[in-house]
Structures are given as C-alpha cells and as structure tokens.
Amino acid sequence: MTATKLDTWEAAVQWLRQQPDQQKLVLDAYYDDPILQAAERYWRSGEWGAIREFLPQAPGTAVDIGAGRGIASYALAKEGFEVTALEPDASDLVGAGAIRALFNEVHLPISIAEEFSEKLPFSDNAFDVVFARAVLHHTSDLSAACREFFRVLKPGGRFIAVREHVISSERDLPIFLDRHPLHKLYGGENAFLLKEYQNSIVSAGFKMDKLLMPLESEINFAPYTPAEVKAQICMRLPLFARAAPALLSSRSTWTIFSHIAAKFDRRPGRLYSFVATRPQ
Helix, strand or coil, X not given: CCCCCCCCHXXXXXXXXXXXXXXXXXXXXXXXXXXXXXXXXXXXXXXXXXXXXXXXXXXXXXXXXXXXXXXHHHHHHHCCCEEEEECCCCCCCCCHHHHHHHHHHHCCCEEEECCXXXXXXXXXXXXXXXXXXXXXXXXXXXXXXXXXXXXXXXXXXXXXXXXXXXXXXXXXXXXXXXXXXXXXXXXXXXXXXXXXXXXXXXXXXXXXXXXECCCCCHHHHCCCCHHHHHHHHHHHCHHHCCCHHHHHHCHHHHHHHHHXXXXXXXXXXXXXXXXXXXXX
C-alpha cells in the first residue's frame, strides 16, 4: 500500500497500524491497543526506568506536555504524581479521548487540558515537574514554550524534556523529514539545532542539570537496550572487537565513549534529552 497525504495525525497513525510491515514501529511507538497494555509496557520500559532517576524523590504535581495517548501521564501517576495531561488533539486514538479512556479504566489521578504548550492554561508555580516527551521539536515557538514551562514550574521544580530531534545544520532538516516514517503522511515533524534547544531552555531561566547525548542513555536509544546498542558498536569496530565488550561494560567508560561519539554523530534527527531545574 502506498502512503498518501492524510488530513489528521489520527489518520496517519491509523494508516500505520494497518500496515503489516510496520507492526514493530507501532509497538515501539506505543500506538497499539489495548491502550492500558501499551501504557503499562511504557512504565516498565528501560526508557522510563532511566527517566525515573531524574524525578523528584517526593511525588507532587506534574504536567505532561503534549501527552498524546497518555502513556507518560500514566507512568507519572504510577509513580505517585497528581498529573495534568496537556493535549490539544481530541482524538480517541492519539489524543485526549485516548487519555480519558485510559484513566477511566485505571482510576489514577489525572486531569486533562486540551491546549497548546506555547500558552499554558495554568497559574504560575503550579507544578513540581514539567515533563515533555518528544514535544519541543513540535513547538511553533520554542523559546516561548520554554518560558511557559518555566512560569508554571515551582521554584526548585524539575523540567524534563526527552527524545528531542537534533540536526547539525539547517541543510539536514529536509533529509530528516524525508526519512521520517510518518511525516510524509501528515507532516508536523521538525528538528532544531542542539544550541537552539539549549539557548531556549537556559534563556527561559532554567539551570541545565543534564544534557543526555544520543548514546548516553536508554531514554534516547530505546526501544533498543544498552546490550543491543553496545553489540552493534562492537560489530562496527572490528579492530577493537575483542576489547570493546569489556571497555563498554563499564558505566564510566560508556559515558566517556558516548560523549566522544556525540562529537562525530551527524545523523539528522538523532535524539537528545534535557533535564533542568527552576532555581529557588
């Protein structure tokens, strides 16, 4: 079946779910049903396990920006947070309708706001955590969105933005978009230079706590496991094949390696993640 341009994100995801050769991507993107099973799988994933390390020890209030189907909202609620899911799409498949169905089934603390991230419908200092999964690269005004995230976060609160597409130059953007499996169906994808993300976050007032490189954390390279990623690297480094497994088994060595690799990684759309704090 040949993909044609579709009118909505819901239609694009529905098309993807109907393709026999795309079922792994459907599962990896948590577009499968039943939605509770998909959300539970995300909460138990290595990606969420790595994110959990950056959450405050004492759960409080959290807003999930661009919540989509609600899988991260579910995970935050399972961690004990009182969650607000911000999702402008009303869709029963990929939007607020799906979130309502999920949380009606599990009865976890959740409220839904059908708004966009550039102008949040919340008071100042409302949340202990602002969480955004693959959201910043979709914003129409990245700096304005970051200022809003800062405004609604409590002093001392944590801003976590994960799995953001990065390009090395503006020339890379059309290459990334052409390779993206869903952009050709509906559009809406984007990517920014790394410095654009960093500048927007810091200029909003945040203190950058952690910049996670593409290979540094499972947050970025999931659904692949660390073992799978390291095995691929060993295969691509034949001269060091014997020594590589021992070298890469050390967490400190792996961190150093991932930082060095990032200097040479020019893949259009590679993923970075950001953890920042609003100063007291």
